[in-house]
Amino acid sequence: MTIPRPDPDADAATVRAEPTGAYFHMDAMRTMFALLVAFGHAWALIIRDYRPPAGWLAEAGYYFAGFGHQAVILFFVLSGFWISRSVVRRAVRGWSWRSYLVDRLTRLMPVLLGALAVGGLLDTIAVRLLHSPTHLGLTDTYVLRIDIARHLSWEVLLANMAFLQVIVPTFGTNGPLWSLSYEFWFYIWFPALWLALRHRRLSLALVALTLGWFVPKLALAFLSWLCGAALYGVVDWLARRPPPRRRLVLAFTVTAAIALLATLADERFVENTWQDPALALVFSAFLLGLILLDPPAVAGLRPMASYGARASFSFYATHFPVMAFACALLLGSERLVPDVYGMALVALALLLSISFAWVFAAQTEGRTPALRDWLCRVGRRRLRGVAQG
Template identity: 55%
Template sequence: MDALRFVLAAAVAFGHAWALLVEDYRATGNPAVNTLYFAAGFAHASVILFFVLSGYWITRSVAGRVRSGWSWRGYLVDRLSRLMVVLVPALALGGMLDAVALYLIGSPTHLGETNTFVLNTDVGANLAPENLLGNLVFLQEIFVRPYGSNGPLWSLAYEFWYYIWFPALLLSWRLRRPSLALVALLLAVQAPALAFGFLSWLCGSLLYFTEARLTRSSLVARLRGKLPLATTGLAFGAVLLWGRTGSFSIEDPLLALSFSLVLLTLLLTNPPLVPGIQRCAAYGAGASFSLYAIHFPLMAFAAALLIGGQRMAPGVAAISLVALTLAASIAIAWLFARATEARTATLRRTFRRLLRRAR
């Protein structure tokens, strides 16, 4: 799962680098170029798969806390320390890069003049203080615009509210009385897309409870031979490719469900590790969040430096530039994570100490 976090973050970053630097698709006779155009379209699907992984691990954490004695205070300290240690520096870095690109370079990319669908407005309007404040309290794309160019942070806001919704629903069901936190569900009225995304996130919850039930029964031994990875992988691949053929109202939850089936197969069969996967897993565990949080302002800034008002025609030069930008973003995100994600435990202890003093 850690290796998948890296692969998914890199897929999102590649799609955005391609859209920022390379012209929109037009038919070509080059199979390699056509393949890269096709691959660049999986950014949104990768976010949905992130939701499944998040749903699994958060559900696992919530279920354990419910068994040992639930505390909203402890849960929120852990979740907020994990998010804020990356979010605050990411917003600061992104705002600084956007300001330099706009006011010192006069970047056509940041002025919305390159006509790329991932950044087609004047970023300056998004650098308003109210957007910064709204992003800090996870309301981007619910009540406010993303801060600066960092549009991908919409999914972080969604994730935060899923962190609240799920335990509120679970506790209300377990205790047979409504939790006050259910009030947060009213956000779904303002943002129906937030509620729709919760269906995909809940596929991770379903995965956790299914795994827990199966491992406690005698079905596991029989299912190990009945759910080969090739079968579930092919089903997932078919749904993934089908989703690229158009825009369908049910593609996201279907994709999440098929991905959950692949993960269930992996959890039940525990196949041998692929050689070299440990390095991907190390990056996924330690820096995939940072890569997701900062890649877009980094890549938009690279576009400000490397191209003018016209994105590049697909070819060797454009592909090389995309690869270089992606590699640089991955490397910078690793360094960024050393100063942020690696300090999560320290921030968590600080939050707890402050709460004890306040009490």
């Protein structure tokens, strides 16, 4: 799941300074959540399905490999916080759909197009040249039980470029791209609703809400995303009032952390319709306490925070086809037992995908400001040309 963090906008009405320490830890969380998702995928691609008894290290691997979906929900909360923050502040200054969409699309499209290109290339080589058992479904892993050839069609590619993974398959092996399409539609839904309800300003973007009727899972996931938006609303409201007692905030944060861990443990084995919004709500409560406490940055977490801010989006968008290709090179028709060799291959697949994403991000996420500036210059030149004509 992807969380493109917008540039912080100045807000003169906010009384207290921005909680930069809390934001540092939120960036580190982005890396941690992406690692949980990627670890679960690497484990499922390489390690055979659970068979008792297993050693304690293997048991731990099987256990933590099952938190990928929960990590995506936590991503949604962070995304809801950052994007709603940007939308609300833009609306106060004077809303422009053009400016907003330029910012969002210049953040999303380079990564999406690059991920589709890389994934398509690696998948094609794996299927047509390497005849990879992983890609042909011979390893029977639950994370890759699809017809790869059908998923590599031009129709699927074009639909994925238009963020329509909510109604069509994801391109090639890159199943994680489903959450990117969810994010895109949330980026449209929230400002459309906010402008209509808060500023009495209707737009054609409201029509996009009908997609939730046809894709109920998308509408349900939006509730989790909105927990992050509600978190920003509470933080913004509290920022204009006297700060609460630190002892009370600390007690609240510890309680929320315990509730979060309990909810995660429960959802690891129990499934119900409302578990994702419940998890998002508890996580939002924990983030509220973290933001109010605003703990200082921790030197040991700086690499994680830096990676989270610069490359976690790319890591999430590219890790699966990179890992699957590594399996095409290293794995036969049977997945491995969770011994030292098997777990070493899992670690290697993770390291390869992390390293690749760092380089990939430098050419995509790292060029977002330059791309945005270029598009703005082109737009201004066209407007001047129209005015002069």
